[in-house]
Amino acid sequence: MYLGEHDWIDTVKILENRFEEDLNLEDILFHVGVQELRKGYLDFSSSEKLKLLQVATATLLSDYDHYEYIGFDDDDWPVFRKKESLSYLSKADQINQLKNAIIIYFEN
Numbered sequence: 405m406y407l408g409e410h411d412w413i414d415t416v417k418i419l420e421n422r423f424e425e426d427l428n429l430e431d432i433l434f435h436v437g438v439q440e441l442r443k444g445y446l447d448f449s450s451s452e453k454l455k456l457l458q459v460a461t462a463t464l465l466s467d468y469d470h471y472e473y474i475g476f477d478d479d480d481w482p483v484f485r486k487k488e489s490l491s492y493l494s495k496a497d498q499i500n501q502l503k504n505a506i507i508i509y510f511e512n
Contacts, residue, residue, distance in 0.1 A: 429506075434456055436463060436464065464502060470487060
């Protein structure tokens with residue numbers, strides 16, 4: 405169930421005020437990834453930025469039982485195991501599930 409566009413817009417506005425920039429879904433995922441990495445904002449390479457998006461997605465969707473947190477790798481990056489494919493959801497439903505998870509993530 406999608407919490408609603410109103411909740412999403414409110415969450416985005418709060419985050420835009422916090423980070424003092426306009427944000428889209430990918431930007432928010434980047435910030436979640438940085439937070440989960442727990443190393444602060446560094447000069448990340450392109451591949452590390454992609455990995456941050458993957459960490460954020462896995463973190464957020466672990467509450468929906470799509471991923472399981474395993475631990476940290478040798479470079480201290482969070483590692484997840486994919487438990488369930490999202491292919492049964494439409495692209496719009498996948499995005500809405502991510503938005504829900506972001507709303508809940510930043511409420512806590």
